[in-house]
Structures are given as C-alpha cells and as structure tokens.
Amino acid sequence: MPTDYIPFSDAGCMAWLDNNSAMISASPATYGIQTTDAADYATLVAAFDAALAAATAGSTRGPSTVNAKNVARVNAVTRARQLAAIIQNNPGVTQQQKIDLGYTVRKTTKTPIPAPATVPILSYVGSTYLEHTLRFADQNTPSSKAKPFGYASLLVSIWLTAVGTAPSGSPTRTQPVTRNPFAVDFSVGDLGKLATYQAQWVSAKGELGPICGPIAYVVA
Numbered sequence: 175m176p177t178d179y180i181p182f183s184d185a186g187c188m189a190w191l192d193n194n195s196a197m198i199s200a201s202p203a204t205y206g207i208q209t210t211d212a213a214d215y216a217t218l219v220a221a222f223d224a225a226l227a228a229a230t231a232g233s234t235r236g237p238s239t240v241n242a243k244n245v246a247r248v249n250a251v252t253r254a255r256q257l258a259a260i261i262q263n264n265p266g267v268t269q270q271q272k273i274d275l276g277y278t279v280r281k282t283t284k285t286p287i288p289a290p291a292t293v294p295i296l297s298y299v300g301s302t303y304l305e306h307t308l309r310f311a312d313q314n315t316p317s318s319k320a321k322p323f324g325y326a327s328l329l330v331s332i333w334l335t336a337v338g339t340a341p342s343g344s345p346t347r348t349q350p351v352t353r354n355p356f357a358v359d360f361s362v363g364d365l366g367k368l369a370t371y372q373a374q375w376v377s378a379k380g381e382l383g384p385i386c387g388p389i390a391y392v393v394a
Contacts, residue, residue, distance in 0.1 A: 187247060195212075290382070322375070330373045
C-alpha cells in the first residue's frame with residue numbers, strides 16, 4: 175500500500191496496536207482469527223507496551239531498554255501484519271470493520287475513466303512529396319506533445335477535395351495516431367488536391383471526444 179496503515183512513531187504504533195489487538199481479542203471469530211492467535215498477539219502487544227514504557231522513562235531509559243523496545247515492536251508489528259492479511263482477505267469482514275481495525279480498505283472497483291472532453295489542436299509541420307507531417311497537442315496543454323491521461327489515441331479524419339471545394343459528408347479516410355508528430359501519406363492521384371484535417375481524442379474504450387476545427391493543405 176502506498177501509505178502504511180501502522181503509524182511510524184512508537185507512540186502512534188502502540189496506540190494502533192492496542193486498538194487493533196483489543197478488537198480482535200474481543201471477538202476473534204468475527205474476523206476469522208483463532209482464539210489462540212488472538213491471545214498470542216495480545217501478549218506481543220503487551221510486551222511492546224511494557225518495553226516502550228521502560229525505554230521512555232527517565233529512570234530506565236538506556237541502550238538495552240531501547241533495543242528491547244525495538245525488538246518487541248518488530249515482534250508485535252509482524253504478528254499484526256500476519257493477522258491483517260487474513261482479515262483483509264476474509265469476505266465475511268465488512269469494510270467498516272476493517273476501517274475500525276485501522277486497516278486501509280482496498281478498492282474493489284475500478285474508477286472509470288470518463289470519455290474525452292477536451293479538444294485536440296492540430297498544427298502543420300511541413301511536407302515532402304506525397305506526404306504531410308502534422309503534430310498534435312491538447313487544448314489544456316498546448317505546449318506538450320503528450321496525450322492527456324486516459325486518452326488512448328487521436329483519430330484524424332481527412333477529406334480530399336479539389337482546391338476551392340469545401341469538404342462535406344464523411345471523411346475520405348481516417349487515421350488513428352499515437353506518435354507525435356505523425357505523417358499522412360498520399361497517392362499520386364491525390365496530387366494537387368486539398369487535404370482537410372480534423373481530429374478527436376479516443377479513450378481506451380473507443381469513446382470519441384469533441385472534434386477540433388479544420389486545417390487544410392495542398393498535396394504536393
């Protein structure tokens with residue numbers, strides 16, 4: 175887990191262990207824990223509690239009591255994690271019970287990524303014989319070459335018409351794009367035609383976002 179559910183400080187760890195052990199000891203069967211395991215855990219927690227008190231009291235604090243406290247903490251925390259693994263994987267334990275025990279509740283459902291909502295920006299880079307090179311960006315990050323998070327690709331629609339004729343209807347062809355910049359190739363029969371481009375983002379589920387305004391360049 176990205177953040178440990180057991181606090182780092184000795185005092186925080188002790189408070190967490192006291193609560194966790196007390197709840198498990200009160201009703202081991204509720205969490206799928208054997209009574210003997212709950213009792214063993216409670217003994218280790220009590221040992222850490224006593225060792226921590228000795229290691230922090232002015233009259234007893236010293237290298238030996240601090241070392242004993244560290245060993246007792248490791249023993250108690252190790253057992254706590256072993257029992258946590260059992261409880262976390264027990265379908266009979268509710269999420270609220272796990273929260274009360276101090277555990278981080280695991281997500282059981284994925285957060286859906288919404289359909290693309292932003293508009294791509296197309297720009298012309300240059301051309302060679304029967305090829306245009308373009309680049310894309312997003313309206314929210316116009317200086318970045320990266321696709322926005324959650325967007326799988328860019329769908330480029332291309333209309334080929336005579337110069338002076340406005341494109342209409344369905345595009346002549348479409349081209350999925352992931353690399354930036356990208357090339358669009360033409361055939362000899364396209365020479366002298368006007369290539370009009372529009373584009374829209376595509377999600378991993380194939381959902382299309384809003385389409386951008388057109389740009390147009392002659393095939394040479």
